Amino acid sequence: MRDHVKLGAREGGDTIAAIATAVGGAVAVVRISGPCAAEIAGGVWQGREPLRQAPFRVLRLGRIVAAEGEVDERALAVFMPAPHSYTGEDMVELQCHGGALSARLVLLALLRGGARHAEPGEFTRRAFLNGKMDLTQAEAVADLIQAHSEAALRLANRQLHGLLGRQIDSIHDRLSDLLAEIEARLDFTEENLDWASREHLEQGFSECGAAMARLLASQHDGEVLRDGVRVVIAGPPNVGKSSLLNAILGRDRAIVTPIPGTTRDTLEEFVQIRGIPVRLTDTAGIRATDDVIEKNGVERAVATARSAHVVLWVFDASLPYEAQRRSENEQGDNVILVANKADLLRGEGAGLPSEVCRTCALTGDGLEGLYAALERAVWEASDHREADVAVSARHAALLHEAGPLVDDACRCALANAWELAAVSLRGAIWAIGQINGRTATPDVLDRIFARFCIGK
Ligand code: GDP
Numbered sequence: 001m002r003d004h005v006k007l008g009a010r011e012g013g014d015t016i017a018a019i020a021t022a023v024g025g026a027v028a029v030v031r032i033s034g035p036c037a038a039e040i041a042g043g044v045w046q047g048r049e050p051l052r053q054a055p056f057r058v059l060r061l062g063r064i065v066a067a068e069g070e071v072d073e074r075a076l077a078v079f080m081p082a083p084h085s086y087t088g089e090d091m092v093e094l095q096c097h098g099g100a101l102s103a104r105l106v107l108l109a110l111l112r113g114g115a116r117h118a119e120p121g122e123f124t125r126r127a128f129l130n131g132k133m134d135l136t137q138a139e140a141v142a143d144l145i146q147a148h149s150e151a152a153l154r155l156a157n158r159q160l161h162g163l164l165g166r167q168i169d170s171i172h173d174r175l176s177d178l179l180a181e182i183e184a185r186l187d188f189t190e191e192n193l194d195w196a197s198r199e200h201l202e203q204g205f206s207e208c209g210a211a212m213a214r215l216l217a218s219q220h221d222g223e224v225l226r227d228g229v230r231v232v233i234a235g236p237p238n239v240g241k242s243s244l245l246n247a248i249l250g251r252d253r254a255i256v257t258p259i260p261g262t263t264r265d266t267l268e269e270f271v272q273i274r275g276i277p278v279r280l281t282d283t284a285g286i287r288a289t290d291d292v293i294e295k296n297g298v299e300r301a302v303a304t305a306r307s308a309h310v311v312l313w314v315f316d317a318s319l320p321y322e323a324q325r326r327s328e329n330e331q332g333d334n335v336i337l338v339a340n341k342a343d344l345l346r347g348e349g350a351g352l353p354s355e356v357c358r359t360c361a362l363t364g365d366g367l368e369g370l371y372a373a374l375e376r377a378v379w380e381a382s383d384h385r386e387a388d389v390a391v392s393a394r395h396a397a398l399l400h401e402a403g404p405l406v407d408d409a410c411r412c413a414l415a416n417a418w419e420l421a422a423v424s425l426r427g428a429i430w431a432i433g434q435i436n437g438r439t440a441t442p443d444v445l446d447r448i449f450a451r452f453c454i455g456k
Contacts, residue, residue, distance in 0.1 A: 016116050018031055030096065033089045075097075094106060124452060178205065231309065236324065244338070249271055317339035
């Protein structure tokens with residue numbers, strides 16, 4: 001068990017149980033983990049041999065015997081003794097009939113038998129605390145469940161296999177070696193020991209700094225893959241923004257009317273465009289208005305557009321282009337100009353710059369060109385299509401914290417200020433340790449595992 005993480009009451013080693021599958025499937029899995037898993041499960045399920053008897057990690061057929069409501073159904077059970085289970089504890093998984101009731105009655109029987117209902121992510125939290133995985137791998141379990149695209153799924157799987165964790169471990173170990181080197185100088189100041197050269201120390205610091213900077217550079221990709229690219233559809237009223245949202249989604253999500261100002265709030269939808277997970281938001285038309293509700297919507301639209309990765313600034317292709325250019329919102333590197341209602345264009349659309357995408361939201365014409373422009377805008381910030389590892393906002397915040405401390409420690413060490421160098425270096429190691437969990441505190445774990453679903 002990880003001794004550096006102070007254990008809360010929750011980590012007291014009791015036996016927990018939860019339904020691990022979503023309602024509605026043909027089969028439901030109920031998970032039990034803890035020292036009394038086999039005994040508690042044995043009070044609810046019975047097979048030819050008791051669960052504690054070998055063979056282990058093998059599915060056995062038996063019956064549910066102790067659930068209320070006359071449940072007398074056949075069910076499969078598997079016993080995985082510690083430490084060779086997901087949590088590292090004794091674990092039992094019961095497979096019973098799907099549907100809302102069956103698994104629920106089994107769970108209630110387990111709770112009556114002495115198990116406690118697991119909190120969200122508690123199985124994975126125990127896996128982490130028992131050293132089955134580091135914190136980056138535990139986070140990858142949640143990413144895996146929440147992945148909105150295949151690219152996000154691949155990223156989560158690589159992280160689950162420890163690709164990011166190993167890089168963090170290596171930085172952590174190198175910083176710890178440097179700290180040992182520095183602390184030795186504090187302890188043996190008088191002695192003429194065989195110290196590492198200044199060049200060696202400097203190289204160590206700079207290699208750690210470079211490794212951290214490389215990881216930080218992957219934050220954009222990480223955000224895009226985990227949370228989706230925030231794409232906002234903005235522009236004046238009645239140019240076809242809601243129609244464009246519907247065309248992209250392929251269904252009628254937004255209300256489309258010929259009356260200007262009908263979208264008074266923002267609508268958000270998740271969609272995959274060319275493999276990129278996109279959080280697409282339709283906003284109220286941006287125009288000067290006296291209507292209080294519409295005004296509110298316009299203000300939110302402007303704020304949403306400001307926080308977006310990419311803005312699709314839509315205008316009416318059939319109206320003179322220059323006359324519609326009157327807002328600072330349509331400027332910026334992250335803005336794609338979209339001339340909608342291109343079907344109403346006569347000729348080539350004189351005055352339209354070549355970089356403007358032309359679409360017809362009614363037929364979907366021009367959407368492929370728009371997607372290509374979006375793809376370019378998203379990946380422009382990174383020099384590769386898909387990163388091996390990509391840090392999350394949490395990891396990036398800690399790397400940002402550690403970076404200046406490493407620089408500081410290097411400066412102090414080169415000036416022979418060993419005491420100060422050690423203080424900075426300890427701070428940096430602490431921050432890096434929060435990424436892989438070596439120094440994670442219970443409240444950090446609480447925040448991370450709150451994202452999980454029950455039963456995971
Ligand atoms: P919004 O206020 O910008 O969200 O605009 P809407 O999507 O509500 O559309 C306003 C009007 O323009 C509706 O009558 C739509 O049917 C029409 N419209 C939207 N897109 C197109 C288009 O590409 N071509 C034509 N001809 N009409 C469109």
